[in-house]
Amino acid sequence: MQKGLSEEKIKYIKHKALKLRIDSIRSTTESKSGHPTTCLSAADLVATIFFHFLHYDIKHPKHPNNDRFILSKGHSIPVVYAAWKGLGVLSDKDLLALRTFDSVLEGHPTPRFAYNEAATGSLGQGLAIGVGMAMNAKHEKLDYTTYVMLGDGEISEGSVWEAAEIAAHYKLDNLIAIVDCNRLGQSGESLHGHDVEKYAKKFESFGFKTYVVDGHDVEQIAQTLQACFVAKDMPCVILAKTLKGYGIEGTQDKNGYHGKPFKKEELDGIVTTLQHRFSDANAYQETENYVPKLPKSVIDTEHKRITIDLHQDKNTQFFDSNQKIATRKAFGYALAALGNANKDIFAIDSDVKNSTFTNIFEKDFPNRFIQCFIAEQTMVGVATGLETRGKIPFAATFGAFFTRAYDQIRMAGIGRNALRLCGSHCGVSIGEDGPSQMGLEDIAMIGAIPNSIVLYPSDGVSAYKLTELMANYADGISYLRTSRPATNMLYDKNETFEIGGCKVLRQSDHDTCCVIAAGITLHESLKAYEALKKQGVSISILDLYSVKPVDKKTIIEVAKRSANKIVTVEDHYLHGGLGCAINRAVINEGIHVTNVAVEKISRSAPKDDLLRYAQIDSQSIIKTVLNV
């Protein structure tokens, strides 16, 4: 057993907890919105960590060896802002600007406030992000602790259990989950109410060292945290039995007070009530404020532009002009080359590495390859955690299966995380495995996110070089859409590509329309080109390898030289696909546009049957071209 905290220290923390309570109420009352009662349940937990255990260079929130505190139950963030105020990071004025336009103190955490580790508040996400951060510490041999605070309602989310099993599998003994079991969700009692042992049993079966504590007993919390620090080879979880609205009679442990700030006219009375209820803490006189222990200093590295050279690649022969290669495999080669060029490149898999070809990277860099098993939400969360800690993670699975992690992707967008995602097996062209395995909504899904880019290579060379561009894109989420079948090489190894670019593959002075495509449909378009040529019909063809952003200028130029007509053809559903991007780009240019896309639910059959069924094969393209 650890030596406990001094009586003085306990008193100090209790005093701070009272201040956190009062400040949480003040800020939410001032903003007329927010979740004070959820702050009251968490205050003692937060105070104990922030005012005794935290290792942190207060002036440098991005210090690589700071402890990490992730508030997964993001709606309790006012109590954490109050703690940062208590440590001198925020002023009282800052605090009271909560939820106003110019304040970085948002109603749920975002990294606009640099001390927030992650954008949370969409529930169920923090633990996986914490797993990524804890993995980073292990990888870099840093000694920081990653704390993740969750709510008891929140842990109904399956994503929490995914992340838990991965945390245990990787023996992350530098990760501490704290569950604020305040019994009440938004609309009623959580799954097990105050039967906290039931949650403990679950975590235990998932491989956690578990502790049940009275979440309002600072001494017990502190002792338990000390036990967590010395636990080995297992992540720890503290299940803290707390009361929502703790300290305020009439509100405490009562349903119906979620997300309800106290009114301005009630404020003084409430504060007095709390000061009375916690009279010892109130009477306590602070002598010296806690200054977090400085983390062991580590120099952070800045990323320089990462370059790879296809000519020098040890697999360069697979990219010769006479070769066929699947874009997903070219991605794998590029990823391995990137891994060689930069030590911060990571690959994260969810048991499909032999389909996405991240196994090529794994072979060379097993220590930077993370297997997340069939747990895509965790895969994306881990990527987010790693990225926040300065890594350049590529997460790859079937494009279809990123739908499982759409909330995590959405939140990474809000978190300004530069996730690199590669979705393989896009479209009906995967063939026999059928619709459940086809990514047909991925452009819509990722394209919607602000600052995202969507790249869609059609051959090995472009797949390789677009992967390189992704490694260097730091302004948001980048997505590479790869195809299953092997396809002909379209480009010479010297060809260059850029985000927002496109390639004119066929063009003449008498084109009857411009066909815009990418991936399999680009190859079908090239077949259509040859057949049409024999009939004396000429078309221009454009490779839209950058679907977002699009190269509006070139598209319009080529279309205007192609009888002012565009046909878009894509192996993606109609709404939100490549055609949408083109429509928006040319809408006011007087260009006639026809969108061809997958509009029916596909089937399980050989690829060519399915391309024909979806009317995106060369024959259908020919018909469409002749019709327009």
Add this chain to the structure above:
Amino acid sequence: MQKGLSEEKIKYIKHKALKLRIDSIRSTTESKSGHPTTCLSAADLVATIFFHFLHYDIKHPKHPNNDRFILSKGHSIPVVYAAWKGLGVLSDKDLLALRTFDSVLEGHPTPRFAYNEAATGSLGQGLAIGVGMAMNAKHEKLDYTTYVMLGDGEISEGSVWEAAEIAAHYKLDNLIAIVDCNRLGQSGESLHGHDVEKYAKKFESFGFKTYVVDGHDVEQIAQTLQACFVAKDMPCVILAKTLKGYGIEGTQDKNGYHGKPFKKEELDGIVTTLQHRFSDANAYQETENYVPKLPKSVIDTEHKRITIDLHQDKNTQFFDSNQKIATRKAFGYALAALGNANKDIFAIDSDVKNSTFTNIFEKDFPNRFIQCFIAEQTMVGVATGLETRGKIPFAATFGAFFTRAYDQIRMAGIGRNALRLCGSHCGVSIGEDGPSQMGLEDIAMIGAIPNSIVLYPSDGVSAYKLTELMANYADGISYLRTSRPATNMLYDKNETFEIGGCKVLRQSDHDTCCVIAAGITLHESLKAYEALKKQGVSISILDLYSVKPVDKKTIIEVAKRSANKIVTVEDHYLHGGLGCAINRAVINEGIHVTNVAVEKISRSAPKDDLLRYAQIDSQSIIKTVLNV
């Protein structure tokens, strides 16, 4: 202990299991694709259920009291097809057409084959669907058993644990999960390999009665199933230790054989090997084939058109023309009215019923209200299960949180399930809670799915009547996008609405452009209209309450009368939103279009600040109109 199966019966089942093995191999070899080794591990489990325990009216797969067998690990479906062949449902010719275009036997299950209960194969989904079906049995007092077969790799998915906790919470003792623990995933060993007890411990902690069996011991499997049938108040799980590729030396229990069919030239040898390996089963002479016991007969009900009358609604006063009401609340009233009109209407919540207002329904129909706690994947899965069993479930949460269940929604699309989804709190207009709570990609997400419809009401009357339309839309997923703030009533209670319709709210003979909007931006557009009118500028305004499908004809007509100009304004991200739908509709009409949408990540602040920041407030609309 139950009386065991007769020796004769055991022999019969083993014989059938051998046939399933051989047929699984034959069909996948014929189709040159598929997952035979995963069928071999599951064959004894499937044979024991299908050839001894199944209650099923073979001629009527939709019989309401048939047992339900959901293959969550969908890639093993050939073994189930083989079982249906064994029961006389399929011919050998049918079986060998696996994965060909005209066959309904797809590579992963879809309901094109009527005996498949659900579209699966995207992993982690079957258990929640099974929960829905088991709940239906309880509700209807039917005695069918719901079986869900999962893979050990698959149970890394968090969605499985979400569904497990809900199954236990509702004491679904008519639900049996069977995990085929064959140790190997696609690319390597699953999380716990053959340490099956670890999985058992997890299920136990989640409230299941757990059994560990040798999954190749028919007698043990049968005895365990008998124990499951008599277990009370708890769902059961059978963790079956199996070998992938069981029975074929060189393949059995070896990595690298996932999704690899045997070659045609190997086929005879492989079959001989199996017949040799299971020589007793091979020698067994069938005398009488198993005929599944008929379920207790129940008459199914067909749905007639469901109608509700706002004039007669007990809450009709909230829809008077001088009232303000949030569309989310109007949805709640309509849902309650529908519940009154039809006994098959269900509401499913994930702890936000007081935000989506499904609590209005709950108050009147507590027995048809299902609380799924904070587990959206399960909520959608349960809805899918209920819908398959003839119910009309409405699942509601924040639009943003449906992203958590996007894979479930995608698969329900493939499953031709008529899910009714209501996403509340759309857009930046929610204000202070900030971007994590804002649904800004929901139109893109749902709009992409084939056969889906997207409805977006702007006032109470339309919200009420669109909800009624959803109840009657059976051709796919319907989505209602509701807003947080209360808004003015725009329509009289007599107004009628239709899927694919729109409303022209303002129009004159000298309009300078047509503003198309819905929700909050429609109200901002109406404000802009008044301000512009004062400046002598006239515009037409169109309420696009049906975003998918759109009323192309009316839009073009109105735009042509409005100086050939359209401005779309939406509280949704740019890509994949309302503007995309309009662009596609008018692209070849020579109409000038400007898309205004949310293009930056929003913040946490009062609603009006955020509308302004996103440039979708009335002032921004005025500027845009004056610019075009």
